[in-house]
Amino acid sequence: MLKMVVFDLDGTLVDSAADIQVSVNQMLKEEALPPLDLPTVISFVGNGLPALVERVIAHFSLKESDLQRLTRRVLEIYSTSDYTHTTVYDGVVASLQDLKNRGIALAVCTNKPEVPARHVLQATGLERFFDTVVGGDTLPVRKPDPLPLTTVVGEVAMADVLYVGDSEVDAQTAVSAGAKFALFTEGYRKSAVSEIPHDFAFSNWRDFCKVAGSSLC
Numbered sequence: 282m283l284k285m286v287v288f289d290l291d292g293t294l295v296d297s298a299a300d301i302q303v304s305v306n307q308m309l310k311e312e313a314l315p316p317l318d319l320p321t322v323i324s325f326v327g328n329g330l331p332a333l334v335e336r337v338i339a340h341f342s343l344k345e346s347d348l349q350r351l352t353r354r355v356l357e358i359y360s361t362s363d364y365t366h367t368t369v370y371d372g373v374v375a376s377l378q379d380l381k382n383r384g385i386a387l388a389v390c391t392n393k394p395e396v397p398a399r400h401v402l403q404a405t406g407l408e409r410f411f412d413t414v415v416g417g418d419t420l421p422v423r424k425p426d427p428l429p430l431t432t433v434v435g436e437v438a439m440a441d442v443l444y445v446g447d448s449e450v451d452a453q454t455a456v457s458a459g460a461k462f463a464l465f466t467e468g469y470r471k472s473a474v475s476e477i478p479h480d481f482a483f484s485n486w487r488d489f490c491k492v493a494g495s496s497l498c
């Protein structure tokens with residue numbers, strides 16, 4: 282029986298890439314470097330902020346030793362953003378409300394650092410749905426290590442848990458943790474849907490009711 286649904290954030294609940302792009306480009310401007318376009322930034326998202334900045338460093342052949350400084354700067358800019366370009370995917374709120382009404386526990390397990398993850402949830406009005414939020418810097422390891430997901434799940438049996446995400450990283454996390462996985466296909470995945478292990482796939486949040494067996498369908 283479904284007792285808990287855990288959600289990834291970027292590319293799953295929210296389309297957040299445009300604000301990530303603004304923050305990265307602000308840092309690049311300060312470094313006298315040219316801006317990156319949206320598809321390039323999206324291709325760098327998925328493994329957390331330090332990995333994103335590592336990819337920026339590789340893209341511009343910058344010094345590896347600048348990683349910490351540039352990561353700190355992007356985090357600073359992004360954490361104080363007003364997130365005006367970040368939108369909740371259509372159908373997400375109704376899906377979350379339905380799960381909450383059914384008494385199913387809801388949590389977020391994202392690789393976005395915890396502070397901006399909480400800010401984004403606040404700014405988009407989604408915060409009220411979630412008791413637990415684990416970010417990419419909450420624990421010593423991040424997804425695809427299963428620890429963030431197993432930590433969020435706590436005492437609930439994995440057989441009663443569904444993880445919902447948009448990427449290869451999320452699929453791998455679910456497999457390692459032993460959770461069922463639902464793939465939202467319209468986020469920031471890099472490979473074909475058929476190459477990403479999943480128990481369910483959906484391209485529109487209005488169809489999530491079929492995955493979660495709700496009365497909304």
Ligand SMILES: O=C(O)COP(=O)(O)O
Nearest residue numbers: 290291327329391392393
């Ligand atoms: O911050 C990232 O790289 C990805 O974030 P996500 O885990 O919410 O998709």
Ligand SMILES: [Mg+2]
Nearest residue numbers: 289291292447
């Ligand atoms: Mg994601």
